[in-house]
Amino acid sequence: MNYATTKHHFGNHKTSRRKKTKATAPTTNRIFGMDETPERWFGNKERQTEISSHQPTANGFLKATFLPKLRERKTEKLSTIETKIMERDFYNSLSQLAEHYQIQTKPTKHFDYPYNIALALDDLEYQLKNKIGDWEEVRLIKAEEKIYLTTKERYDTGSMLYYIPIVALYRLSKNPKRKQATELLKSVYSYLYHVAEIPYYRDQNSYLYWMYEMITDWIVSDDENEDTANYLYELKQAEIIGELMAQKIFSHQNLSRFKERLNAFKSKDKFDNDCFLLASKLYELYQNYPNENIYRNAQIQRNFDDDERYSSLSMDKYISFCAEDKGCLFQTLFENVNMEFQEYASTEEPTIIKKFDGSDLTDINLDYEKRIFRLIEELIDLLNNS
Secondary structure, three states: OEOOOOOOOOOOOOOOOOOOOOOEOOOOEOOOOOOOOOOOOOOOOOOOOOOOOOOOOOHHHHHOOOOOOOOOOOOOOOOHHHHHHHHHHHHHHHHHHHHHHOOOOOOOOOOOOOHHHHHHHHHHHHHHHHHOOOEEEEEEEEEOOEEEEEEEEEOOOOOOOEEEEOHHHHHHHOOHHHHHHHHHHHHHHHHHHHOOOOOOOOOOOOHHHHHHHHHHHHHHHOOOOOOHHHHHHHHHHHHHHHHHHHHHHOOHHHHHOHHHHHHHOOOOOHHHHHHHHHHHHHHHHHHHOOOOOOOOOEEEEOOOOOOOHHHEEOHHHHEEEEOOOOHHHHHHHHHHHHHHHOOOOEEEEEEEEEEEOOOOOOOOOOHHHHHHHHHHHHHHHHHHOO
């Protein structure tokens, strides 16, 4: 996973100094990309082989357009009637998909089966890839003697650790010049906790609560660690400040006064202005999606053929409030999280799958996720420079 300003990436980090423990990932760090287990496809999902000329040709050759080679699929042997039914279902589904995404598909009905469908799919993948930023794949599904297309759109979290520091806000609150900025950021934090439902590291059921407890046990039992005093100081600070700021952030008054604080805010410098702009964008998001949270489209991106829930990295592990994003405590947290995350076979990310089977499509999209994840990155970056 990566971390906003100091972007921490998953993988290839040196091992933590603690004894036998699972590893972890840093705030805003990179997670390893993983292959997904495909759903049931109609026929073979192999991609077509690329073709190139076997001998030198004139420049005019480059201007020519050739139809793609027919994909080598192990398709079922169908009767003429079955073929016609399948073609009808496919083109009905294709028409619905094209209307939804507002794309102009290439005419392919005049080609014989199965070349017509192969050619249409090839063109469809090309158009979706170039037009839909979060598009990931299109599938041709056969279910209950019916053929239809599905698409998957996924917001790529970039293998980032979205760990929002609390101590940084506490320090900001001690600066008399930043009183307005602090109050406004309390509203931002309150929104992220109450509405977006981002876990707080002092909540006992949160992932980071367990991680901090584990590090504490390790430090206390390690008599040979020369940094023990620093660790214990930072751990105590994380506990005390975490509890103190929780009382403020958890107050619903911060949320109810969000708009009031925005209207009364007066920028004095670049930091104030950046703070105001960030808070304004988050408030607008809150107004657009008053009841949505970061898990609304959470879906496991599976690898291999693993169906076990425990093998998946859930979103609440890489999105959270944390104590601090610097110092020896954070470095240890980062290393341990990074190691542990490498053990997961799949990752939970915002994903939507749309079925074009003739039924009405719900108006679902990833707009909320695109906006909130980017704003969380901006928030972490802002606090790192406060």
